[in-house]
Amino acid sequence: MFNLLSMTFTKTSFSPWLWALALVFLITACISQPISYQRYDLTTLNETVEAAPATYSSSANYDNDAYLPDTLHPEYTPRRGVMINIHIMNTQDTFYKIYEGEAGTQYMKNLVATANQALQTNKKSTLMPTGMDVPVYPFNFKIYLAKKPGTNEAAIYRHYDDELYPFIFRGPKRNLGDRKVLNKYGVNLDTELNIFVMPPHVDSLDSKTFRPNEGTGVFLGKGIKLSGLYPEKFAPWRHQGNLLHEIGHALGLNHAWRNDGCDDTREHSNNCWSKDQSARCDTMTSNNLMDYSAKQHVLTPCQIGRIHARFGNLKSRSRDWLRRDWCKPARDEKEITIAANISWAGARDLNTHIRIKTGGRLYIDNRLHLARGRKITVEPGGILELGPKAWLHNDCEENWAGIDTGNNGREYGEVIIDPLARVENTEL
Secondary structure, three states: OOOHHHOOOOOOOOOHHHHHHHHHHHHHHHOOOOOEEEEOOOHHHHHHHHHOOOOOOOOOOOOHHHHOOOOOOHHHOOOEEEEEEEEEEEOOOOOOHHHOHHHHHHHHHHHHHHHHHHHOOOOOOOOOOOOOOOOOOOOOEEEEEOEOOOOOOEOEEEEEOOOOOOOOOOOOOOOOOOOHHHHHHOOOOOOOEEEEEOOOOHHHHHOOOOOOOOOEEEEOOOEEEEEOOOOOOOOHHHHHHHHHHHHHHHOOOOOOOOOOOOOOOOOOOOOOOOHHHOOOHHHHOOOEOOOOOOOOOEOOHHHHHHHHHHHOOOOOHHHHOEOOOOOOOOHHHOEEEEOOEEEEOOOEEEOOEEEEOOOOEEEEOOEEEEOOOOEEEEOOOOEEEEOOOOEEEOOOOOOEOEEEEEEOOOOEOEEEEOOOOEEOOEOO
8 A cells, every 4th residue: 555654755756746745635634524413312311311310400509609690691691581560559439549540550661661770780789798899790680561461551450449459567457468469469470470559548648657658568479569659759760679679589589688698798787778877877878679778779699699590490489470581492593602611500591502613612510491493513623511410401392403413524523411411302
């Protein structure tokens, strides 16, 4: 056999045609073949997994850091939407006429709009644990006002009920924790967070000690009661802190001034409403959303991670209220590109393709939903690795496409799957 590489090349023995042949050989060796892709066979994997002990729980991995928004690649952690509806309570004779008509409806829409405006930009904490510089992450969620069933009309309902209309905070008839109004008038309680706007009892208005405030509220499992919304006294933005504070409770947050389970919030006495209240309050006023103050603007990384961990938990009530936009495939065959060494430890719900580029590596060790027809493509020289807690599936009773691996004759897309990993709902 002719072995070009074994020849001894000299000026006298190496003729021009051999120089040309060597050059052609080198060029051919350096040119990659066209990349071909094939669907990765998951049949054996699925059979193995069925016999293996289940290691994945539908409860999300509550390592809050694993659920923080990725500020460099926001497409890795899509912004979520919490669905709400609003119920305006009134007396049978419509004593509170400020809530009536288009003006009352628009006030509630403006309240939601101002709350979403506040959620667009997180701020620096003014009251941090000693020695800690708490970083700022985006909230990464917003509020959607649902539509009434079967219509395009905003889900703002009015109820006229002399027994259940008032919010009574103190006294023998106190109804702060009473759920009767939710049980009677709640709509889509399993998929929408119900917000009840409840005025004070009309008898309270005659009391010399009654003072209208900028709002109070309580979260009651599947709904929120809000009071103190006086359109003639306070603009909608004055109430957005109250609304978002109670939504924070609904999404799993505790009061920040206590031991709330987050090491980046500071325990304090919670008796400084504003900085100008006293000399002490100049440095002891919190701006955390889950404290009581005039400026409830901030969530810490731990608080944000906790919210999104519950969003990723298949059994979480918070997830039930989300707009399920991960079920609808993204337009224009949109892809998430992995070009570096990336690890996804927190659960994710994606409606895009995923492409692992040459030199890129994606390690998944939690639940990953992929929308109908979406796939993972591993280019030659790329690596997809599924850890023991990995679970790739579709959460919408449909099938995602599967995993495609590329081969260019020199390199191939590599798939490494732990024996305990689960891959389900792929196209046959």
